[in-house]
């Protein structure tokens with residue numbers, strides 16, 4: 001990704017903000033305070049790589065501290081630069097506000113290609129980065145809480161936690177300094193699939209609306225919808241898996257080495273495709289599939305729903321007019337540039353914005369942080385009590401009716417909520433509520449022309465209230 005496209009990404013985010021700010025009635029001062037990135041920490045640190053020493057460039061940006069801690073992932077990618085991390089941190093602020101996660105926005109980035117680093121090197125880089133954050137007070141359960149993003153996962157989060165603990169071994173809430181940790185390291189069940197599951201809950205709401213679907217000449221419901229997913233990393237893979245479970249048809253799948261299309265229209269089995277990719281090292285040449293190269297061409301496939309789930313700026317001025325999807329679900333952050341968005345909206349496409357659609361990750365991160373602060377697994381206190389209460393209720397029903405409830409039905413009715421049940425239900429509720437709030441803003445306000453403007457306006461309103469109540473601005 002070039003420096004120009006990072007500029008485009010940052011400019012797109014600011015253009016989206018300005019467009020939405022214009023439909024709100026907040027003062028210039030408040031809007032300006034919300035718009036700017038509050039703190040940018042750029043660092044260079046040396047790391048031993050083989051017999052050599054490499055100087056690594058890295059960032060942590062805190063866009064807003066209107067609520068604390070700040071929150072956002074850390075990405076490992078060769079294309080990381082300051083503007084990109086600033087744009088991503090900015091999106092985090094609005095994302096948290098839209099789904100009522102009480103955090104300010106932040107993002108981190110380390111400019112490395114993780115595929116070219118050994119596990120040892122990755123560990124050294126991650127630990128040193130964490131130490132740099134500790135040194136400047138840029139990490140902590142009440143300050144700023146990183147999480148996984150592109151190129152990172154539970155393993156990196158475990159290293160961050162371990163390094164933070166080395167500096168703060170007597171801090172009782174120290175485990176809340178990072179989320180997306182392995183479950184064995186105080187993580188939470190359901191965090192890995194959370195973004196993909198959130199994408200599913202979000203799109204399920206979108207396709208439920210009959211009026212909106214009529215306008216696109218589509219039926220309601222996910223069943224039978226032709227779907228193309230770009231990127232089969234953590235977000236894309238779980239989105240594909242859960243879409244498939246709900247009878248959507250995965251007719252196109254794209255990865256960086258190429259893409260495949262299912263000419264039968266029946267849809268791929270995601271597990272089989274993943275197995276093929278693992279065995280052959282590529283998604284290409286999957287039996288029965290048509291290869292698509294270059295991989296970007298997959299975005300132009302004829303489908304109902306297109307899910308870009310990889311990186312920013314993949315739909316731009318050069319290909320927006322070629323996109324055939326009727327719904328675009330932004331599972332990645334910033335996949336559509338502001339110019340491309342204009343073209344797509346003119347064509348009547350429903351664009352489901354990143355700051356809402358991929359908020360499942362940070363939502364479950366919030367649950368993980370709550371778990372870490374409360375030092376107890378969700379469901380631990382109430383599960384057995386709930387099961388016993390339901391069981392007593394069935395006993396009463398049996399004695400009153402003289403009929404017995406079958407074992408299977410009894411088990412279903414008396415099932416008490418476990419951690420994963422609670423995480424999924426909290427996530428589902430969050431995504432449904434957030435969608436209806438932004439949909440209402442879109443439909444009720446004639447000046448709001450699309451879902452993204454609506455999502456930004458909802459977020460701006462929630463943040464502005466805080467500054468107003470603080471009495472900082474009139």
Ligand code: GLU
Nearest residue numbers: 072073147149361362365
């Ligand atoms: N990196 C994810 C995002 O962009 C998750 C952030 C988090 O869990 O804090 O939303």
